[in-house]
Amino acid sequence: ASGLLKAQHPTDQVKPKHTEAPIVKVTVKRVNADQVNRELSLYGRTEPDRIATLRSEVSGLVEKVYVQEGERVSKGQKIISDENSDVVSRLQSAKATLKQREVELKGAQSLKAQGYQSQTALAQAIANVEMAKADVVSYKLAVYKSQIIAPFDGIINERFVEVGDFLKNGDNIAMLVDLDPLVISANLTESSVSGLKTQQQATGRTVAGDVLQGNIRYISSVSEPGTNTFKIEVEVPNPDFSQMAGISTELALHLEPTWAMRITPAVMALDEAGNLGVKIVENDHVKFVPIDIVKSDSQGVWLSGLGQQADIITLGHGFVRAGDKVEVVRNDENGQPLNKLSAKANP
Numbered sequence: 001a002s003g004l005l006k007a008q009h010p011t012d013q014v015k016p017k018h019t020e021a022p023i024v025k026v027t028v029k030r031v032n033a034d035q036v037n038r039e040l041s042l043y044g045r046t047e048p049d050r051i052a053t054l055r056s057e058v059s060g061l062v063e064k065v066y067v068q069e070g071e072r073v074s075k076g077q078k079i080i081s082d083e084n085s086d087v088v089s090r091l092q093s094a095k096a097t098l099k100q101r102e103v104e105l106k107g108a109q110s111l112k113a114q115g116y117q118s119q120t121a122l123a124q125a126i127a128n129v130e131m132a133k134a135d136v137v138s139y140k141l142a143v144y145k146s147q148i149i150a151p152f153d154g155i156i157n158e159r160f161v162e163v164g165d166f167l168k169n170g171d172n173i174a175m176l177v178d179l180d181p182l183v184i185s186a187n188l189t190e191s192s193v194s195g196l197k198t199q200q201q202a203t204g205r206t207v208a209g210d211v212l213q214g215n216i217r218y219i220s221s222v223s224e225p226g227t228n229t230f231k232i233e234v235e236v237p238n239p240d241f242s243q244m245a246g247i248s249t250e251l252a253l254h255l256e257p258t259w260a261m262r263i264t265p266a267v268m269a270l271d272e273a274g275n276l277g278v279k280i281v282e283n284d285h286v287k288f289v290p291i292d293i294v295k296s297d298s299q300g301v302w303l304s305g306l307g308q309q310a311d312i313i314t315l316g317h318g319f320v321r322a323g324d325k326v327e328v329v330r331n332d333e334n335g336q337p338l339n340k341l342s343a344k345a346n347p
Contacts, residue, residue, distance in 0.1 A: 025327040027315035028281050031261045033308045038255040039295035040195075044186030046206070046247045049235075050152065050178040056167040057145040060084060067174075069159050072241060073150045079174055080161060084146035091139035098132035105129050154178040155241060179245060182238040184212065186251050187229035193219065195255055202234045204249040212236045212243065216253070252295075260294040260302040267314050268301075271322070278303070279317045280310045281328055288322040 060082035067079055108125035111117030158175040161167065184204045188196075196219055204212040214236035223230050234251060236243070267278055268291070277290040289310070291303040306312075311328075313320070320326055 023325055023327050024316060024320050025329060026281065026286075026313045026317065026320060027329045028311040029314045030309065030311050030330070031263065031306075033259040033261045033306065035257050036260050036294060036302055037257050038260075038304075040188070040192055040253040040255060041295075042186040042188055042251040042253065044184050044204075044234075044249050044251050046204075046236075046243065046245050046249055047183045047185050047233075048154075048177040048179055048245045049181050049183055050154070052151060052154075052176045054079060054148055054151075054173045054176060056082075056148070056169060056171045056173055058082065058084075058087070058142055059168050060087075060146060060166070062161050062163050062165045062167060065159075065161070065163055067156050067159070069156055072155050073153070073176070075150055075152050077150045079148040079150060079156070081148070082146040082167065084143055087139060087142045087146060091136065091143060094132065094135040094139050098129070098136055101125070101129040101132040148173050150176060152176070152178055153180070177245065179241045179243065180238045181214070181235045182212070182243050182245065183217075184214065184234040184236060184249050184251055185231060186234075187224065187227070187231055188253075190223060190228050190230065193230045193232075196232065196253060201254050203252045203254070204234065204236065205252075206243075206247050206249050208247070210243065212249070258294060258304050259308055260304045261306050261310065261312075262297075262300045262302050263312060264300050267312055267317060269317055278306070278310075279313045279320065279322070280306070281313060281326060282311070284325055284328065286313070286320045286322055286324045286326055 062080055063083040064081045065079075066081075067073055067077070073079070105125040105128070108117050108122045112119070112122045154176045156174050157177045160172045160174060167173070184202075196216060198216050198219060200216045202214055202216055204214070206212065214234045216232055217235040218231075218233040220231040263278065268276060269279060269288075270276060271288050271290075275288075275290045277288050280287050280289055289306055291305045294302040294304050296302065311330075316326075
């Protein structure tokens, strides 16, 4: 074999070329913000406006029962009546005694005017009349209390007596509940209570799907011990008593309006620090924007913090990071591509 042999110096070696990483292609959609009302979601329960346990104020047998459990009653309507013949007889006797005492008083006054009656005897006659009047009033009140009437409009939720029961003073008779207005009670955190005020609008949705509209009527001034939450009450009109108490209800409180964009939750992502946000494109580069969820509905999630317009990455956001340069493919409102070029997104 023949030829020229030449040592190869390191400087003669071919240097490898530096290759740049390929630019990732992403699909973006330009979204405009709308002014929406921020909502605060809570879980609560419906409650009656008032609950009263009716009790006996006199002793006696239950003579008549006028209402049944679950029946709606009006203010002043009879619930039950006790047998009161003995009290009525005592009332007649007290009235007769009162007439006698009044005659005695007139006689004492006449004798006193003629000088035949002392001042002490006249004072005793006056006292006897007043005592007789007190007895009449007492027995009249006993006759009135032998009939239990409804103190307000409501529903007899529970009745504890039947005809023939003997009642003593203080025995339970019935439980009366007032469902108009219906009250939705819930507890909210100390960070949210400052943004609320009475008469503010609120919307409740029961587990049955019924929507209840009302206003905040009460905000607690002192937090609950141990939880540091504040109780609120929302008043909902319920004139026909169609809504019941004790139903679990999702409560939405309408706060101040703000600019927000509605997107699908699929485009949201987490950054390296664990912050929730979305990735947008500005000047062909990816930017991560932390967001605040304003509210959600059946069509998506409303987010604030993106300004009034943004190019949101809808496809490929999982393959890029903040600061990466990308090739942009834009979609229209129906999700169809508009172009295939690197374009600068308007802020």
